[in-house]
Amino acid sequence: MNTRVTIHEVLKTIIKPKNVKVDEPLSNHTFTKTGGKADFLVFPETNKEVQDVYQYAMQQQISITIIGFGSNLIIRDGGIRGIVMSLKKLNSIQIKGTKIITQSGAAISDVSKFALSQSQTGLEFACGIPGSVGGAVHMNAGAYGGEIKDVIKECVVINKNSDLITLNKEQIGLSYRKSHVAEQGHIILEVIFELNPGVYEEIHAKMDDFTLQRQRKQPLEYPSCGSVFKRPLGHFAGKLIQESGLQGKQIGGAQVSTRHAGFIVNIDKATATDYIKLIQHIQNTVKSKLGVELETEVKVIGEDLK
Missing domain, CATH: 3.30.465.10 (Uridine Diphospho-n-acetylenolpyruvylglucosamine Reductase; domain 3)
Known part of the structure; x- marks a missing residue:
């Protein structure tokens, strides 16, 4: 029987106990600083540990979710059930x-x-x-x-x-x-x-130039998930959002960046729900005003808050 205690004990035999967290807020592990709790969050340090955790989850029919840095990710406020595996310690x-x-x-x-x-x-x-x-x-x-x-x-x-x-x-x-x-x-x-x-x-000069461009154009002073939408054919998402009068639009603590309209920033303790509602509002407004469908580049996972 897969009780929480059993899963916790087994995970601690597969990887180091210090690398197993229970009920960990995923807001600590996303660039937007939003997201509910993971039942279990594990940080394997070797390929074998990744394989063993994955095999255990498959054998016991436990849901497993893989995350990296959480830079292009929105995790809903209800969090993620089962095992979340972060690979950030595999970094050679x-x-x-x-x-x-x-x-x-x-x-x-x-x-x-x-x-x-x-x-x-x-x-x-x-x-x-x-x-x-x-x-x-x-x-x-x-x-x-x-x-x-x-x-x-x-x-x-x-x-x-x-x-x-x-x-x-x-x-x-x-x-x-x-x-x-x-x-x-x-x-x-x-x-x-x-x-x-x-x-x-x-090489150094080119990287310096790219870094300068990024610092000038992107709202790096606030938490964000980077560019939210894919580039629509023949258009730029940020320009469409700007033309739709949405730059600076805010829902809860999430705001369409005033520096770059392709970004949504967390300016005041935003929740994932704030982000998702703002994304949907942007999509509906741009479709209604300009007839263009915006597809998200950011990935949205997890459960809604009950």
Whole structure:
């Protein structure tokens, strides 16, 4: 019988007890600073621990949810039942020739900086992306004309059968803010990027320029989940929101940023419900006024507050 006590005790035999949290507020683990509690939140430190927790959850039919940094995520105020597994402690970064081999819990911005330190070019665009490597691959993250699909070679994942398999670039299936990996529910453990030798000073200058652009345009002073909507064909989401008269619109503590209308910021103890209501209001208003459907880039998961 899967009582909370039993699940807790078993999890502490699979990974270190200090890495198992009960009823943990997920607002501590999302960039929006919103989200209800996880029944169990675990932080594996090895690929085997990830595999063992996943196998246990599958065998016992316990719901399991994988998160990275929570940078592109809204977790509803009712939280998440079952086991939530954060991969942020799997964060090693290594180099082999022009290949950078990194675990999925490393920050993609740290991988970009590591590439700079090795004078490898190709990942400059990622220097300001706030998510994990795994999250970046899941959604084919991109910025300033670059995307993960431009530099990825292969990745190691756990599939639905709990097997460790290696996928090549075609099997990963990256397109605009999508991947086969995400669609098939694979857990990314390791990613190999194929870069090119470059000139340190040129790479550094490009990263400095991207950082300056980001600081000028984005509302970095408030918690947010980054760019909320995908870019509609032939349009820019932020411009559409601005044209619809929504810049500065606020519901609860969530506000359409006055600096960049594509962002929703937490300016006053916003809840996930505030965020979701504001997202829906934006979608309805833009559709009504301009006839364009806005699709969310941010992922919304979890249960509503009862």
